[in-house]
Amino acid sequence: MNAPMIRCRQLTKSYRKGKTVVTPLEALDLDVPAGEFLALMGPSGSGKTTLLNLLSGIDSPTAGSLEIAGEDIARLSRRELTAWRARHVGYIFQLYHLVPVLTAFENVELPLLLSKLSKKERHARVATALDLVGLGDRVHHVPAELSGGQEQRVAIARAIVANPSLLVADEPTGDLDRDSAARILDLLRGLARDHGKTIVMVTHDARAAAAADRTLHLEKGQLLGDACGHS
Amino acid sequence: MLPFHYAARNLLRSKSRLLQTIGGSALVVLLVMAAVAINQGMNRVLSASGSPRNVILLGTGSEESVQRSEVAAAAAGIAAAGIPGVSEELGTRAVSPEIHYMNHLGLPGGQRSQALIRGVTPEALRVHPEVRITGGTFPRAGQVMAGRLAWRKLGIGEDSLRVGSEVTLDGQSLTVSGIFAAPGTVLESEIWAPLGDLHVLARRESLSCVVLRLDDPADFTEADLFAKQRLDLELSAMRESDYYGQLRHFFKPLRVMIWITAGLIASGAVLGGINTLYAAFASRVRELATLQSIGFSRRTLLWSLVQESTLACLTGTLLASAAAVLLLDGRTVPFSIGSFTVEIGPDVALAGILTGALLGLLGALPPAIRCLKPPLPAALRMS
Numbered sequence: 369m370n371a372p373m374i375r376c377r378q379l380t381k382s383y384r385k386g387k388t389v390v391t392p393l394e395a396l397d398l399d400v401p402a403g404e405f406l407a408l409m410g411p412s413g414s415g416k417t418t419l420l421n422l423l424s425g426i427d428s429p430t431a432g433s434l435e436i437a438g439e440d441i442a443r444l445s446r447r448e449l450t451a452w453r454a455r456h457v458g459y460i461f462q463l464y465h466l467v468p469v470l471t472a473f474e475n476v477e478l479p480l481l482l483s484k485l486s487k488k489e490r491h492a493r494v495a496t497a498l499d500l501v502g503l504g505d506r507v508h509h510v511p512a513e514l515s516g517g518q519e520q521r522v523a524i525a526r527a528i529v530a531n532p533s534l535l536v537a538d539e540p541t542g543d544l545d546r547d548s549a550a551r552i553l554d555l556l557r558g559l560a561r562d563h564g565k566t567i568v569m570v571t572h573d574a575r576a577a578a579a580a581d582r583t584l585h586l587e588k589g590q591l592l593g594d595a596c597g598h599s
Numbered sequence: 600m601l602p603f604h605y606a607a608r609n610l611l612r613s614k615s616r617l618l619q620t621i622g623g624s625a626l627v628v629l630l631v632m633a634a635v636a637i638n639q640g641m642n643r644v645l646s647a648s649g650s651p652r653n654v655i656l657l658g659t660g661s662e663e664s665v666q667r668s669e670v671a672a673a674a675a676g677i678a679a680a681g682i683p684g685v686s687e688e689l690g691t692r693a694v695s696p697e698i699h700y701m702n703h704l705g706l707p708g709g710q711r712s713q714a715l716i717r718g719v720t721p722e723a724l725r726v727h728p729e730v731r732i733t734g735g736t737f738p739r740a741g742q743v744m745a746g747r748l749a750w751r752k753l754g755i756g757e758d759s760l761r762v763g764s765e766v767t768l769d770g771q772s773l774t775v776s777g778i779f780a781a782p783g784t785v786l787e788s789e790i791w792a793p794l795g796d797l798h799v800l801a802r803r804e805s806l807s808c809v810v811l812r813l814d815d816p817a818d819f820t821e822a823d824l825f826a827k828q829r830l831d832l833e834l835s836a837m838r839e840s841d842y843y844g845q846l847r848h849f850f851k852p853l854r855v856m857i858w859i860t861a862g863l864i865a866s867g868a869v870l871g872g873i874n875t876l877y878a879a880f881a882s883r884v885r886e887l888a889t890l891q892s893i894g895f896s897r898r899t900l901l902w903s904l905v906q907e908s909t910l911a912c913l914t915g916t917l918l919a920s921a922a923a924v925l926l927l928d929g930r931t932v933p934f935s936i937g938s939f940t941v942e943i944g945p946d947v948a949l950a951g952i953l954t955g956a957l958l959g960l961l962g963a964l965p966p967a968i969r970c971l972k973p974p975l976p977a978a979l980r981m982s
């Protein structure tokens with residue numbers, strides 16, 4: 369058995385809010401094998417976004433260990449984490465978070481601006497990513513001229529264009545109609561199955577969770593059941 | 600590195616904010632350019648007005664003000680004979696006895712304005728060779744000669760003071776016999792009258808000063824020695840260039856006031872501009888956080904925000920420069936002893952460009968740092 373893509377042990381995150389301390393995640397253990405598409409469910413405030421933020425290096429844990437692809441990212445400094453994110457993670461947001469003044473093409477190109485690729489190579493990769501998400505024609509439109517489903521596909525293209533091994537998605541279908549949501553889920557499943565991406569997706573929707581290989585439930589900062597075994 | 604067009608397009612996100620930023624920076628740059636140009640203009644005219652070859656003999660104790668100085672009428676002749684090194688032409692020495700008299704002049708149209716009237720003999724033209732009569736003649740009794748820019752200093756129309764115009768001084772009517780130029784000096788703003796007339800009109804026997812022209816500036820020591828030895832004449836010798844240098848010092852508080860005024864208005868504009876930038880950046884906190892989540896460092900984002908504000912401020916600088924050239928360049932500005940010309944030269948332009956660049960650079964820092972500060976999870980949550 370290979371080392372898992374994600375390995376959390378006693379992962380804890382707490383925030384100080386004035387004098388009180390909130391602990392959205394407490395002593396959480398989790399293994400996610402490479403190439404798995406994992407769905408995370410749980411009530412509002414259960415710590416789902418907090419967990420995604422830790423897995424993607426957007427936030428740092430208060431305690432515990434967090435290994436991604438064998439590297440303990442809990443030890444990285446803020447600056448090291450920034451560089452690490454650029455190479456290893458793609459983040460997909462519920463509200464897409466595209467840059468409004470840039471076209472779809474330019475949005476997707478953003479992560480590649482951090483690489484040493486030539487302009488030609490960058491453009492080839494952007495075109496490939498946009499093809500993969502099925503957005504070949506509207507690439508020179510700005511986000512305001514796209515539908516929600518198209519925006520989310522641009523966001524996915526942006527998340528995968530630098531070829532990260534880990535994708536995290538926070539309610540990626542939360543703002544979409546059923547058809548658009550289904551296309552997005554197909555896309556994510558394909559990325560896990562055909563491209564070997566490890567995907568952690570937060571969702572409130574059981575139908576969306578059904579698209580994943582495995583579903584875990586988070587409640588009050590704890591995962592229900594055994595999150596380290598494999599089904 | 601974020602592309603430059605990201606910064607440029609961000610500017611166009613809100614036209615009103617863009618206009619505010621450009622307008623504010625243009626105002627600040629224009630004020631700085633105006634203050635520098637006024638300073639330069641005043642200094643330029645004062646340093647051009649005094650020649651190191653000229654010596655002014657003043658009454659002891661009146662070194663700060665020619666107008667208050669008293670010199671015996673006989674001193675001119677004694678000095679001419681007693682000081683070696685005075686320029687000589689056709690047997691006469693370049694020595695100019697003068698009365699400097701500040702009083703109100705009645706002008707055509709009934710207006711009255713404070714004027715500096717210099718009582719002179721034709722010798723004055725040899726001591727002040729920069730003076731050229733451009734129209735009419737040197738004044739005789741009952742006449743005066745007006746400097747080319749005297750109208751500006753007197754606050755009347757350019758056409759009101761021409762050869763043949765009538766002015767009044769202490770109830771006496773005088774005819775303008777000529778107009779003279781003395782480019783770049785305060786002399787151009789003066790009124791020259793015959794020395795004899797001024798003795799009468801100013802009711803004084805004495806002179807204000809005697810001006811000598813030397814062949815060699817080094818001979819000043821001779822003039823100084825003369826003044827110190829002839830205690831009976833109660834004279835003090837001063838280089839004309841030093842005299843105007845001292846005036847430059849005298850006007851320093853005025854120049855400081857100009858800077859303070861410009862600074863006060865400008866700081867209002869700067870604060871307004873920073874506020875506008877803050878509003879612009881604050882509306883993008885989540886976007887800035889998204890870019891960080893993609894892997895852009897805060898330094899990269901800061902640089903992009905600085906580019907954005909610098910682009911706006913340099914546009915403002917361009918507008919301010921155009922306004923300075925159109926509105927300020929070549930203007931003559933009167934002050935108490937004359938008037939000076941405002942020139943928008945390379946120095947002034949450079950000061951404007953530096954101000955604009957600095958505004959863009961430093962103005963963006965406080966709002967940018969504030970908007971990049973919130974931790975990523977919190978910033979990503981913002982709507």
Ligand SMILES: Nc1ncnc2c1ncn2[C@@H]1O[C@H](COP(=O)(O)OP(=O)(O)OP(=O)(O)O)[C@@H](O)[C@H]1O
Binds near residue numbers: 385
């Ligand atoms: N930056 C923060 N500072 C303080 N408290 C925070 C912060 N981020 C999250 N929390 C708290 O941690 C808890 C979990 O938040 P989190 O956003 O992870 O929940 P969630 O499961 O994603 O909820 P939702 O389904 O509503 O998105 C909440 O009680 C929240 O208030």
Ligand SMILES: [Mg+2]
Binds near residue numbers: 417538
């Ligand atoms: Mg959440």
